[in-house]
Amino acid sequence: MTTSVGLIGLGLMGKPMGRNWLKAGFPLTVWNRTKSRADDLIAAGAKWGANPREVAAGSDVLFTIVSDPPAVEEVFWGANGAIEGLRRGSVLIDSSTVTPGLARRAAAACAERGIEFLDAPVTGGTWGAESGELLFMIGGKQETLTRVMPVLQAVGKKFFLLGPNGAGQTVKLAMNMILALQVEAFSEALALVTGSGVGGEKLVEVLQSSMARSGVLDVKIPAILKGEFKASFPLKLMHKDMRLALELAKENGVPMPAGAAAYQTYSSVKDAAQDDPDFSAVARFWKKATSA
Numbered sequence: 001m002t003t004s005v006g007l008i009g010l011g012l013m014g015k016p017m018g019r020n021w022l023k024a025g026f027p028l029t030v031w032n033r034t035k036s037r038a039d040d041l042i043a044a045g046a047k048w049g050a051n052p053r054e055v056a057a058g059s060d061v062l063f064t065i066v067s068d069p070p071a072v073e074e075v076f077w078g079a080n081g082a083i084e085g086l087r088r089g090s091v092l093i094d095s096s097t098v099t100p101g102l103a104r105r106a107a108a109a110c111a112e113r114g115i116e117f118l119d120a121p122v123t124g125g126t127w128g129a130e131s132g133e134l135l136f137m138i139g140g141k142q143e144t145l146t147r148v149m150p151v152l153q154a155v156g157k158k159f160f161l162l163g164p165n166g167a168g169q170t171v172k173l174a175m176n177m178i179l180a181l182q183v184e185a186f187s188e189a190l191a192l193v194t195g196s197g198v199g200g201e202k203l204v205e206v207l208q209s210s211m212a213r214s215g216v217l218d219v220k221i222p223a224i225l226k227g228e229f230k231a232s233f234p235l236k237l238m239h240k241d242m243r244l245a246l247e248l249a250k251e252n253g254v255p256m257p258a259g260a261a262a263y264q265t266y267s268s269v270k271d272a273a274q275d276d277p278d279f280s281a282v283a284r285f286w287k288k289a290t291s292a
Contacts, residue, residue: 003061003151004027004058004061005026005028005063006030006056007029007030007031008030008032008055008062009064009075010037010041011037011066012231012234013095013134014065014129015041016130017065017129017155019041020154021154021155023154027047028046028047029046029047029049029054029055030047030048030055031048031049031052031054052075052078052081053080053085055085056084056092059090061151062090062091062093063095064082064092064093065096065122068096068240069099072094072096072098072102072106073102076109083115089116090115090116091117091148092110092115093117094106094117095121097121097169097240097241098121099169099173099244100173102169103119103139103168106119107119116144118139118140118144118168119140119166119168119169120137120139122135122136122137122156125219126232129155132154132155132156133156134155136158137171137175138159138161138168139163139165139166139168139169140168172241173241173244176238176245177241177259179216180238180241180279181258181259181262182216183216183220183279183283186216186224187282187285188286189203190283204217223278223280229275229278229284230278231276232278233279234278235269235281235282236270237279238279239263239266242259246260246263268285
């Protein structure tokens with residue numbers, strides 16, 4: 001019997017994930033706050049659920065991928081919340097980026113109802129979501145992961161089981177803080193180089209052959225050099241993830257001075273933005289600073 005999949009959240013990541021489940025032949029039911037975002041998935045064969053609870057009731061595996069902790073709480077426990085609709089023996093996988101504490105709370109609520117839970121935030125950007133090559137950072141039980149692996153393989157290529165519930169979210173927040181710092185560091189260095197009369201592409205040329213080389217150079221830097229900031233990973237979401245990482249650090253007594261300083265810069269860029277740019281738009285701050 002084919003596993004039925006439910007999907008709540010049809011943003012930049014969720015919608016292409018839904019397309020890939022349909023292509024792989026999984027029966028798919030979807031819900032999103034704005035129904036029009038589901039139109040093309042419905043045209044491709046997905047069913048529409050009237051609310052999160054209805055989607056959950058018809059799903060063997062339910063995925064949620066929404067913007068922030070309040071959105072997750074509303075989807076899980078709000079009016080017509082998903083957890084009340086899930087059947088005993090089903091699996092809930094949250095691929096939103098939230099706090100480890102919220103993941104553990106959801107896991108406990110699921111366990112009380114005989115439901116399995118994985119916190120499984122993703123990385124790979126819109127390209128990875130569209131190509132089905134996302135990377136999953138997972139907290140939960142190995143047997144649960146093994147059970148849902150065929151469903152995950154339709155949308156991802158790498159799956160890291162990192163520990164009990166909450167571990168996936170912990171690593172995702174740490175990784176996004178590193179990513180934010182990498183782009184911030186490059187933006188500062190780019191301002192230094194160009195402000196000194198050397199072309200930014202020369203900096204990139206050297207970085208590509210040095211110990212400072214990273215995937216950021218391939219994915220984000222070409223757009224920064226062109227001054228193009230169409231959102232693949234929206235600035236507002238990176239800003240949220242940095243805040244959550246700093247809150248987690250404070251809870252655990254871990255100082256993060258570089259992260260805190262970068263967060264202030266990202267805050268300034270977000271507050272000044274008239275559009276909804278990619279997080280790499282942090283480069284605007286340093287370009288403006290060197291032009292002043």
